[in-house]
Amino acid sequence: MIKFENNFQLDTAMKNLILSIIQVSEYLNEILHYTEKVLTPKMERELIKILQKYHVPHNNLRYDVKKLTDNPYYKNIKLDDVQTDTVWYEKALIKKRTLMSMNFHKSLGKYLFHYHPVGYFECDVYLPVLKEGKDKVWMSPAISEIESMNDGIQKGHGRCMTMGLGIGVLPYLWLHKEEVESVTIVEFNKDVIDLFERYIRPQFPKNKNVEIIHGNGLDYYNEEFLNQFDYVYIDFWESNEDGLEYYTKLMEKKVHYENIDFWVEDSMLSDVKYIITPYLNTLYQGKSIATYISSLEGLDKTIAKKANRYFKSRNNLISTEEELLNLIHNREVLREILAQ
Numbered sequence: 073m074i075k076f077e078n079n080f081q082l083d084t085a086m087k088n089l090i091l092s093i094i095q096v097s098e099y100l101n102e103i104l105h106y107t108e109k110v111l112t113p114k115m116e117r118e119l120i121k122i123l124q125k126y127h128v129p130h131n132n133l134r135y136d137v138k139k140l141t142d143n144p145y146y147k148n149i150k151l152d153d154v155q156t157d158t159v160w161y162e163k164a165l166i167k168k169r170t171l172m173s174m175n176f177h178k179s180l181g182k183y184l185f186h187y188h189p190v191g192y193f194e195c196d197v198y199l200p201v202l203k204e205g206k207d208k209v210w211m212s213p214a215i216s217e218i219e220s221m222n223d224g225i226q227k228g229h230g231r232c233m234t235m236g237l238g239i240g241v242l243p244y245l246w247l248h249k250e251e252v253e254s255v256t257i258v259e260f261n262k263d264v265i266d267l268f269e270r271y272i273r274p275q276f277p278k279n280k281n282v283e284i285i286h287g288n289g290l291d292y293y294n295e296e297f298l299n300q301f302d303y304v305y306i307d308f309w310e311s312n313e314d315g316l317e318y319y320t321k322l323m324e325k326k327v328h329y330e331n332i333d334f335w336v337e338d339s340m341l342s343d344v345k346y347i348i349t350p351y352l353n354t355l356y357q358g359k360s361i362a363t364y365i366s367s368l369e370g371l372d373k374t375i376a377k378k379a380n381r382y383f384k385s386r387n388n389l390i391s392t393e394e395e396l397l398n399l400i401h402n403r404e405v406l407r408e409i410l411a412q
Contacts, residue, residue: 074383076356077391085393086353089400092183093346099126099187111169111192119171128180128187135174135191140199140215145244149213151200154271158263159204164212166197175219176312177339182397184349186342188216202239211239221307224333228252230302235289236335237264240272242305247277254281256301258292260308293322298329307335316340317371323410341406347372348379348409349400355383378412 076082102122106115116133123130140146154161166172175189201212221242224234228246230253237243237259246252259265265284276282285292289308298304306322309315319340334340347368354364365376390396399405 074355074386075389077389078356079391081393082356082390082396085396086356089183089349090353092181092185093349095126096185096187099128099185103190106171107173107190109171110167111171116169126180126185126187129189132189133171133191135193135215137193137195137197140193140197140213140218143213143218143245144248145218145241146200146213149240149244149272149275151202151239151271154202154267156263156267159202159210159267162201162203164199164201164209166193166199168193168195168197173216175216176336177342179338179342184342184345184400189219213239213241217241221305221335224305224307224335225249227331227333228303228305231300232256232303232305233258233298233301234305234307235259235292236306236308237261237268237284238307240268240276242307243282244276247280247282252280254283256283256285258285258287258289258308260286260288262286290318290321290325293325293327295327295329298327298332302331304329304332305335306332309335312336312339312343316343320371320375320410323407326411341403344375344406344410345400347375348406351376351379351383352396352400375410379409381412382409 099122103119106119106122109115111119120130120133151161152163169192171190171192173188174191177186178189179186199212199214202210204210218241224242225245228242228249229251232243232246232252232254233256234242235258237257240257243255243257246255265286268284273282289306293306309318315336319334319337322334351361351364354361361380365373365380368376390399
């Protein structure tokens with residue numbers, strides 16, 4: 073079992089880690105009153121004070137609308153004609169100065185505080201959206217979606233593969249890169265494939281091969297299949313909330329493939345850190361691990377049990393803040409915990 077040296081430095085580090093978790097909750101509660109609202113000048117001043125309070129960057133609340141309107145997908149792909157039994161098109165108005173999430177997880181500081189960049193456009197913007205069910209937004213080329221997959225867009229080269237088709241934003245942007253030869257997509261939902269083939273694929277470039285495989289991404293997540301490609305980007309979940317369960321299942325497969333990224337991985341791993349940090353603090357304080365694990369439910373409890381198995385297999389001694397933070401923030405350690 074991993075062990076800790078009891079000292080002032082680790083005492084302080086543990087307290088700061090737990091405090092940062094509490095501060096994230098407080099921060100989110102404070103800015104909740106402003107998100108999706110049209111900001112008046114007074115509201116913007118109040119919001120900036122909140123951002124300053126938590127040391128969140130606030131100099132770029134005004135986003136250049138060209139980040140959205142100059143995006144090739146937004147400019148060139150028309151969704152106006154989409155109409156199926158379950159999905160329909162709607163032109164959504166984003167009123168000027170409406171505060172929105174512009175990206176997903178961004179870490180701040182060396183502990184566990186994080187935030188989602190927020191901002192607004194100085195003009196009204198119409199956003200094409202596809203809806204389903206009771207007026208629920210299913211897919212849209214929103215700025216947060218595009219910004220959050222930017223790494224995947226930039227890294228795409230050679231033979232690219234993604235899991236999760238959606239409305240084809242990532243494949244389309246890949247195809248516009250000279251260094252990308254072909255794109256393969258694994259998609260589970262046949263209705264999504266049919267919608268794409270009928271309404272969207274005809275608008276795609278014709279000079280590169282695009283292959284769509286109807287299947288379960290979990291079945292195709294193996295080294296034999298992945299090794300056919302030069303770069304892989306996994307994105308078949310809606311957010312970190314449902315994504316962590318799928319991501320955990322992928323890690324359990326213990327696949328070794330280097331040129332791969334996962335959409336909103338940092339956000340999902342942040343959720344994992346929020347489980348293992350109290351676990352390590354409980355261990356540090358000499359309290360009952362069983363009691364901590366039993367206080368959790370669902371996937372949180374499963375991950376805590378995985379953490380327990382992992383840390384039982386470690387025999388190193390943690391004596392400094394640096395060693396503790398390296399343990400908590402190490403991506404490979406977190407992936408290995410989930411693989412238990």
